[in-house]
Amino acid sequence: MKKLLVPTDFSEQAENALKVAAQLAKKHDCEIYLLHILEMPLHKVDALNSYSDLPEAVFFMKLAHRKFEAIKSKDYLDGLVVHETVDFHEIFKGIFHVCKKHDIDLIIMGSNGISGLREMLIGSNTEKVVRTSETPVLVVKNEHKTFKVKDFVFASDFKEESKSTYKKAIKFANVLDAKMHLLMVNTPNKFITSQDANKRMQDFATSSTFSNYTINFYNDMSIEKGIMNFSQSIKADLIGMSTHGRQGISHFFNGSISEDLVNHAKRPVITFKI
Known part of the structure; x- marks a missing residue:
């Protein structure tokens, strides 16, 4: 784990994620890529023209740069390599692009969760990233003055298709020196019998x-309640x-327990794409 991506809208929640990233970066000698996405109405712009020709784009890029400079001066980032990037995409597409370009190992995002009708209809940006990202996503809700993971719950149905994500989780547990x-x-x-459940989990283990x-x-x-309880x-x-990573109508009807946990769990949640 050498490259961490932290998307930011310069909110308190985003800074909570950055503080966790800083702790991991110092402990494991990582670089941090700090990303701000400008979701501007650029669909009417000639694709051959540079974004820098747009007064609005120039203004918001300069504003983002000033905010980046303010964040990078924080004490908790002292001694770390922090790259700043501004991109023009939908958030989850921009994150995908940066992950591919820089070979990111882990995305760390802040979230305050959402509920009710808004959750059902549009979801949160964090939820979209969790749904689409090929890179593991760590979602942080609160400030962690000391981010240390001793006990790491890995919840699964322990079917064959999940073995690849179990291996990713093991790798992460080893990095953190955590008990899984x-x-x-x-x-x-x-419903599943205790005998069948135990057999599946033993097979994984x-x-x-x-x-x-x-x-x-x-x-x-x-x-969801069982995992949280x-x-x-x-x-x-x-x-x-x-x-x-369900999309469209399949996601609407089937839902996603991992996305529900990202929205509702008080603890940090990390997701691994099957």
């Missing part, structure tokens, strides 16, 4: 040499999940 708690949640609508883990089977009314019961520092 493998968790399957049993619900009335998706023995598929690698990683040994710092526990196996847990938890009953609750929904998977179990995490609370052990005072977990981080929740990890796979995301399928």
